[in-house]
Every structure is written in structure tokens, then in C-alpha cells.
Amino acid sequence: MEPLRFGLIGYGVIGKSHCKAVQTVPEAAQIVAVADLLEPNRQQAAADGAEKVYASDEELLADPRIEAVTVAVPTGLRDAIVLKALKRGKHVLFEKPPAMNAATIERFMALRGRLTAACGSGRVTFAPSVAAISRCVADGVLGPLRLVRIHVNKAAGKSPQKPPPPWRQSFCLNGGGILVNWGIYDLNYMMELTNWQLKPVSVMAQWWPVAGVYADRAADCSDADSHFVALIRCAGGEAIVFERGEFMPIHGQEQWQIVGGEGTLTMKMGGGKDKAVLWDQASAAEGVVSKTLWQGDDEFNGMAAQYVDFAQAVATGRAPRANLEQCLTMQRIFDAVYESARCGRSVQVGA
Ligand SMILES: NC(=O)c1ccc[n+]([C@@H]2O[C@H](COP(=O)([O-])OP(=O)(O)OC[C@H]3O[C@@H](n4cnc5c(N)ncnc54)[C@H](O)[C@@H]3O)[C@@H](O)[C@H]2O)c1
Numbered sequence: 001m002e003p004l005r006f007g008l009i010g011y012g013v014i015g016k017s018h019c020k021a022v023q024t025v026p027e028a029a030q031i032v033a034v035a036d037l038l039e040p041n042r043q044q045a046a047a048d049g050a051e052k053v054y055a056s057d058e059e060l061l062a063d064p065r066i067e068a069v070t071v072a073v074p075t076g077l078r079d080a081i082v083l084k085a086l087k088r089g090k091h092v093l094f095e096k097p098p099a100m101n102a103a104t105i106e107r108f109m110a111l112r113g114r115l116t117a118a119c120g121s122g123r124v125t126f127a128p129s130v131a132a133i134s135r136c137v138a139d140g141v142l143g144p145l146r147l148v149r150i151h152v153n154k155a156a157g158k159s160p161q162k163p164p165p166p167w168r169q170s171f172c173l174n175g176g177g178i179l180v181n182w183g184i185y186d187l188n189y190m191m192e193l194t195n196w197q198l199k200p201v202s203v204m205a206q207w208w209p210v211a212g213v214y215a216d217r218a219a220d221c222s223d224a225d226s227h228f229v230a231l232i233r234c235a236g237g238e239a240i241v242f243e244r245g246e247f248m249p250i251h252g253q254e255q256w257q258i259v260g261g262e263g264t265l266t267m268k269m270g271g272g273k274d275k276a277v278l279w280d281q282a283s284a285a286e287g288v289v290s291k292t293l294w295q296g297d298d299e300f301n302g303m304a305a306q307y308v309d310f311a312q313a314v315a316t317g318r319a320p321r322a323n324l325e326q327c328l329t330m331q332r333i334f335d336a337v338y339e340s341a342r343c344g345r346s347v348q349v350g351a
Contacts, residue, residue: 004307005030006022006067007032007068008045008072010072010078011034011041011072012041012072015072018031021303025307028311029068029307029308033063034052042055057071057081067090068091069090069093070093070095071092071093075099075173076173079099082094092108093307097121098119098331099327101331105328118324118327121330122188122306122309122321123305124189124302127302128296128299129296133258136265136293137258137265142261142263142265143263147257147258148190148194148198148257148258149258150242151257152244152245152253153245154248156247156248159217164217166221169219170219175334177209183334188326199234200232200235200333200349202232202347202348202349203230203231203232203333203336205228205340206228206341207224207229208225208226208227209225210226226247227244227246228244254268256268256269263279265278266278275295277295278291332349
């Protein structure tokens with residue numbers, strides 16, 4: 001298989017990481033051109049080995065050598081570029097969050113045809129432990145699924161030395177705050193672990209902005225969430241309890257759990273050495289028996305793995321990880337969370 005020829009649009013913080021990741025999988029993908037609006041980032045791209053450097057996405061999209069594009073600009077600027085790329089017949093790997101809203105993802109889907117499109121949030125699903133967990137869930141070892149619990153609160157660190165990025169907690173630049181920035185990884189991870197079987201139907205939610213004492217952690221224009229909680233009911237009677245906060249007045253808390261009628265799995269998202277997935281198993285005689293489902297080094301380069309998955313998807317015509325259908329499911333939850341918090345009521349997902 002020839003490596004898939006990518007153009008990279010946006011050579012900021014995450015664009016540079018894409019470039020490095022692709023260099024580790026030359027058999028699957030290569031970056032043949034980079035576009036950025038800023039001269040220093042273009043110079044950096046050339047220094048990092050880009051064969052061709054453009055000053056705009058339009059010029060890069062017109063380059064006939066490019067088969068696929070990575071769109072690594074903030075969401076508020078990204079959606080229009082994704083639409084242009086699909087119209088020009090390019091496969092598209094776009095950064096997270098997936099889009100500004102679900103209606104935009106439906107527009108991507110309408111243009112996709114036989115092209116491949118996926119979101120960068122899928123990179124968290126390539127951890128070695130994920131396959132073991134999703135197989136355990138698929139085999140019905142936990143009994144009927146009841147609850148997925150996502151509970152992550154990150155402590156506020158020291159006052160920042162650099163100004164915070166303006167897109168980070170902004171509805172117009174990013175489509176939201178911590179929910180879409182990190183909640184997308186949480187949700188993509190948990191949906192993959194449960195084999196995308198959960199069908200969300202309604203949401204009751206609340207969110208809060210960064211607290212006044214930590215105001216310097218957010219740019220002046222910030223108007224979105226830095227902490228949220230949501231109860232998501234699913235069609236099969238399952239529920240997702242979803243909370244994440246950043247810049248929190250609390251020492252770190254992190255727990256992802258899948259609870260069934262006959263067992264519970266407790267795990268951590270992301271890589272790390274000597275990790276364990278705990279399995280509490282129902283026992284009629286003993287009550288609960290605790291075991292280890294999986295243990296080992298959960299180390300992986302998710303970004304590189306996603307390029308390999310994406311290139312194989314293009315070559316074979318199968319769906320990639322974090323494909324548009326999956327993005328739509330997740331984005332509909334985000335839209336419902338914000339709508340529920342705005343109106344103070346339970347909201348139908350996808351309504
Ligand atoms: N910063 C991170 O750690 C991180 C991690 C994962 C994902 N992301 C996601 O990546 C996206 C970008 O974040 P970032 O931190 O890299 O932002 P950034 O501001 O550092 O970089 C964005 C770059 O895009 C360029 N750009 C904007 N519009 C362009 C256009 N039309 N054509 C060409 N270049 C254009 C800008 O000049 C800038 O260099 C965000 O959506 C974010 O959620 C960021």
C-alpha cells in the first residue's frame with residue numbers, strides 16, 4: 001500500500017504534533033504540504049521537513065497531489081475548511097471537537113460520498129486495554145449494562161505564565177468549553193468500550209464557567225463551560241453519568257466505570273505504565289469478588305495509530321474510528337447538554 005498523501009492545514013500547537021506523529025508511520029501516511037496563515041508557523045513547517053508550504057487552505061486544497069487533509073485549526077474556523085475539502089474530493093481527518101453543532105456534521109455526511117472522514121478524538125481508542133474491555137462488554141460478562149460513569153475533575157494548577165488560548169472556553173470559536181474539549185475524548189472512549197451500543201435519548205445537564213478565583217485561567221472573551229454534569233438516559237434503559245471539570249478547587253479525581261447487573265469495570269483513560277482494569281464480579285455466595293481484567297503497559301501513540309487506521313479505511317473502504325456517524329452521536333449529546341443547561345429542562349437527544 002502506498003502511503004496516503006496528506007496536506008496539513010494549521011501548524012499551531014496540535015498541527016506540529018500531527019507532523020511528528022505521521023513521521024513515525026511513513027508506510028501509512030506522509031505529509032506532503034502544510035498551510036498556515038502565520039509566517040513563523042510556515043517557516044517552522046519548512047524547517048520540520050514539509051516539501052511544500054502554503055499561506056492558505058485554498059492553495060493547499062488546490063494541490064492535486066494531496067489525497068487527504070488534516071484540519072488542525074480551531075473548530076469555529078475548521079468547519080468551513082472541512083466542507084471545502086470534501087467538496088474538492090479530499091478525505092478529511094479533522095481535529096476535535098467534531099464540529100460546532102450536529103447540523104454541521106450532517107452537512108459533512110451529505111458531502112462525504114465514498115470519501116473517508118474522521119475526528120481526532122478517536123486517538124484515545126487505540127490504547128491496548130481498549131480491545132480487552134470492549135470484548136468483555138461484548139461477551140456480556142457484566143450482565144445487562146446499567147450505567148456508564150465518567151467522573152473527572154482536574155485541580156487548578158498554578159496561575160498560568162502564558163495567556164490561555166482564546167478558543168478554549170468559547171462558544172463562537174470552539175463550540176463550547178471543557179465538555180467539547182475533553183468530554184469528547186471521554187465519550188469517544190466510553191462509546192468504544194461499550195461497542196457503540198448505547199443510544200442516547202435524553203439529557204438533563206448543568207454547566208458552570210471558570211470560577212472567579214481562577215479567572216486568569218480563561219481568556220477574557222470566554223463564555224463557555226469549565227465544569228459540567230449531565231445525566232444521559234439511553235434507549236435500552238442504560239444511563240451515562242458524565243462530569244468533568246478543569247481548574248477545579250479540588251485535588252484530582254478520575255474514574256471511568258462500566259456497571260452491569262453482574263459486574264463492574266473500573267479503568268483509566270490514556271496511556272501509562274503498569275495499568276490495571278479492575279473487574280468487580282457479582283457472586284451469589286460472596287457478594288462481590290474483585291479481579292483484574294487486564295494489566296500491563298497501556299502505552300500507545302494514538303495520533304500515529306489513527307493515521308494508520310485512517311489510511312487503511314481509505315484503502316479498504318471500511319469506516320475509520322471516530323467516523324462521522326459516531327461524531328454525530330457524540331455531537332448530539334453535546335448539543336443536548338448545552339440546550340438542557342440553557343433551558344433548565346430535560347432535552348431529547350437529536351431533537
Ligand atoms: N492545543 C492542544 O493541546 C490540542 C490538543 C488536541 C486537540 N486540539 C485541537 O486542535 C485545534 C487547534 O488547536 P491549537 O492549539 O493547535 O491551536 P493554535 O491556535 O495553536 O493553531 C491553529 C493554527 O491554525 C492556523 N490557521 C487558522 N486558520 C487557518 C486557515 N484558514 N488556513 C491555514 N491555517 C489556519 C493558525 O494560524 C494557527 O497557527 C483546536 O480545535 C483544539 O481543540 C488542540
